[in-house]
Amino acid sequence: MTKDLSTEEKILEAARRVFLRDGYHGARMEAIAKEAKVNKALLHYYFRSKEKLFDSIFQQIKGGLLPKVAEIFKADLPLFDKIRLFVESYIDLLLESPYVPLFMMNEVNKDPENFIQKMGIIEKLQSFLPYFIVQLQDEIEKGNIKPIHPMHLLMNTMSMCVFPFLAKPMLQRVSGMSDAQYMDMMRERKKIITEFVISSIKT
Amino acid sequence: MTKDLSTEEKILEAARRVFLRDGYHGARMEAIAKEAKVNKALLHYYFRSKEKLFDSIFQQIKGGLLPKVAEIFKADLPLFDKIRLFVESYIDLLLESPYVPLFMMNEVNKDPENFIQKMGIIEKLQSFLPYFIVQLQDEIEKGNIKPIHPMHLLMNTMSMCVFPFLAKPMLQRVSGMSDAQYMDMMRERKKIITEFVISSIKT
DNA sequence: GTCTATATATGGATAGAC
């Protein structure tokens, strides 16, 4: 059992689940308390307000995504390996937290400037994007891949990884898959996306 | 000026904007009234409740998307033409209503069964998917395209069209584009996506 | 630290005058 957690940790775990599932406005302090099996008043004892509790969750979620991506793109690897690694580790991450993408999209939508600043996105991008652009340009000049704008290549690849998680509830229903089947499909998809991207840009 | 609209129409217009931007829970009746420049009580006079007003908007939004897609896929056209037409008309639609995708993702997330039923998605899919699957299978057997599961092909194509709208607020900021520039980029993207998909599956 | 009870704030809904 995971029930030897401190009250504070139980609340954080529950809050994460509820906020991710229902969004900030949809989430209810009551629901979080129930999920954590603690009294409602304790949420305020530990975190003072809904807003502050939410911020704790946000900080926690923020850690996982970008650092991994930056690491891959900065590595000294052939372009196709980077693409493959990016797709694989990105989908693996999302398989663990399928609600994160929709949550993030909503957060950024509420207040883009603030979101980007809180996430430190600009600095992260600057830390690896230039390397990637040079590498891509290099491969194009060598004639190994067709000309493509780095932004579109990244956007295409990311789209195919993330979108199926955003649309999961819908796609799962219309295709009649169980949760397990959907996850299996996404694991298969790692290979499919990689091949799709590579065979599209290879000369 | 558009201000010779009836009060009811003004409310509907305002409600559409606010619900799309803030989502159901995030939207405030007060905000809709203000946006429509009418008294708050009038929203209830015309639509009785927030729920009912929301339903009106939902019905209105529902009309645009799927019918167009179904039409294209049922048409008697070569596969590559269908892909091109799908991408073009899909992105054109989204350019007019960039908030619709995130709104839809949130709605389906709240209550998938209910959403799919209200949208009539299953029937729409059944009306054109079989044709598409046969056509794709046919092209694969003829050796014109590489083997690919129809679901993945559709998912890939749709992902690349929709995701940039979902992530618009973020992508726009990090790339420093204005609204107009972002729209131009999406228009360019129609060609890029089509070529990306086709060159990926062509033998 | 944890509970019950309660205060306070917000937002949706209604009554009633005009």
Add this chain to the structure above:
DNA sequence: GTCTATCCATATATAGAC
């Protein structure tokens, strides 16, 4: 049809006993 005033439910937040 449109307004002001107000009600009422819900949800967040606090007080105070244990």
